[in-house]
Amino acid sequence: MASSENMKVEREITERGHKDEERNEENGGFMDKIKDFIHDIGEKIEGAVRFGKPTADFKAVHLPSINLHKADLVVDVLVSNPNPIPIPLVDIDYSVESDGRKLVSGLIPDAGTIHAHGSENVKIPVTLIFHDIKSTYDDIKPGSVIPYRVKIALLVDVPIFGRLTLPLEKKGEIPVPYKPDVDIQKIHFGKFSLEETVATLHLKIENNNDFELSLNKLECEIWLSDVSIGSVELYKSIKIAKKGISRIQIPMTFRPKDLGSAIWDMIRRRGTRYSIKGNIDVDTPFGPMKLPISKEGGKTHLKKGEEEEDDDEV
Numbered sequence: 001m002a003s004s005e006n007m008k009v010e011r012e013i014t015e016r017g018h019k020d021e022e023r024n025e026e027n028g029g030f031m032d033k034i035k036d037f038i039h040d041i042g043e044k045i046e047g048a049v050r051f052g053k054p055t056a057d058f059k060a061v062h063l064p065s066i067n068l069h070k071a072d073l074v075v076d077v078l079v080s081n082p083n084p085i086p087i088p089l090v091d092i093d094y095s096v097e098s099d100g101r102k103l104v105s106g107l108i109p110d111a112g113t114i115h116a117h118g119s120e121n122v123k124i125p126v127t128l129i130f131h132d133i134k135s136t137y138d139d140i141k142p143g144s145v146i147p148y149r150v151k152i153a154l155l156v157d158v159p160i161f162g163r164l165t166l167p168l169e170k171k172g173e174i175p176v177p178y179k180p181d182v183d184i185q186k187i188h189f190g191k192f193s194l195e196e197t198v199a200t201l202h203l204k205i206e207n208n209n210d211f212e213l214s215l216n217k218l219e220c221e222i223w224l225s226d227v228s229i230g231s232v233e234l235y236k237s238i239k240i241a242k243k244g245i246s247r248i249q250i251p252m253t254f255r256p257k258d259l260g261s262a263i264w265d266m267i268r269r270r271g272t273r274y275s276i277k278g279n280i281d282v283d284t285p286f287g288p289m290k291l292p293i294s295k296e297g298g299k300t301h302l303k304k305g306e307e308e309e310d311d312d313e314v
Contacts, residue, residue: 052082054114056154056166059121063287068142068177069131075124075150077168081114083158088113090163093153094124098146103133114156124152130176143178143209147171175286180213180240181206182293184222184274184300185247194257201250205280205293207240213282213291214239218248220278220293229254232278240282274298 059076066072075094081087089112095105104126114120134140154166182205189199201222207213215238221231232250240246259272275296282289 051158051160053161053164054082054087054156054158054166055080056152056168058152058168058170061150061170061172063174066175066177066287066289068179068292069129071128071130071174073126073128073150073174075126075152075170077122077124077152077154078119079114079122079154079156079166080119081116083116085116085159086113088157089122089154090157091153091155092122092124093155094126095151096126096128097149097151098137098140101137103148104128111154122154126150128174134176140176142176145173145175145210148174173286175209175211175284177284177289177291178208179292179294180208180280182276182295183298184276184295186300187272192256195255196253197256198251198253201252203248203250203276204245205240205248206245207242209242211242211285212239212244213280213284215246215248215280215282217281218250218278218293219280220276222252223275224254224272225259226273226275227259229258272300274300 056077056079059078062074062076064072064074073096079089088110090110092108092111093106094108096103106126108124111122112120130142134142140146148171150168150170150172152168154168155163156166157163182203185202185204187199187201189197191197205215215236218234218236219232222229230252232252234248234250236248238246238248275294275298277292277294277296279290279292282291
């Protein structure tokens with residue numbers, strides 16, 4: 001009696017087990033079908049949408065502003081998006097090197113969006129502080145021209161591909177400008193009067209840079225014996241070769257009697273103390289610059305009209 005009941009229980013357990021296995025197989029098959037369906041849909045969407053990798057190209061490196069203290073560079077990069085949806089430009093990582101030495105580096109986060117099936121000209125501003133560069137690398141001298149290498153890494157986020165880095169490099173040269181030296185070699189006058197004298201100042205300009213300067217404009221104030229004799233604004237086109245010298249004649253009208261007792265030193269040709277301070281506007285191979293000119297404690301001489309002038313003055 002007990003034996004027949006046991007056999008019946010075992011038969012029920014076995015049948016229940018078979019039903020559970022069949023149910024599991026049915027569930028597993030259903031999940032596999034869902035996975036296959038999603039995979040097929042994904043492939044069809046990818047094929048229809050045609051997602052692709054974006055590209056980036058250097059367009060130019062501009063130097064909109066440069067002076068004795070700093071250089072402002074703008075790096076233009078063209079980023080193209082072949083995809084049907086906009087992609088975010090997550091980060092821009094940049095650095096500027098010279099002969100393997102880092103001059104500056106930085107990170108621009110959340111740099112914008114590249115439109116679908118479009119291109120964007122991305123501008124990357126970079127500033128070089130010359131004081132920091134010269135204090136870090138003492139072999140970089142004022143007036144020199146140094147090589148540079150710009151390295152750019154653009155991080156974009158693209159569906160299917162995920163986050164991608166687009167690396168770029170570009171080489172060039174940049175100057176470390178230095179102010180010119182100036183000297184008033186003499187003051188030449190035709191007719192001398194204590195009340196008013198029309199004179200010509202013979203100014204020497206020495207270019208201390210390893211690149212040519214093309215002078216366009218000079219503006220300065222001049223002092224004789226600590227007395228200002230006036231300001232000058234002169235438009236003149238003169239080329240000053242690298243490490244070269246040019247001379248300029250500056251017409252001025254001043255009142256010698258305002259100089260006090262110093263006028264007698266001038267008349268006796270003992271030399272007159274002078275100071276000059278101003279700026280010159282120049283064109284260079286790297287773009288326009290405004291460079292300061294200054295000298296204090298110099299000495300110059302008066303020359304009468306009948307005395308010969310130097311041959312090298314222009």
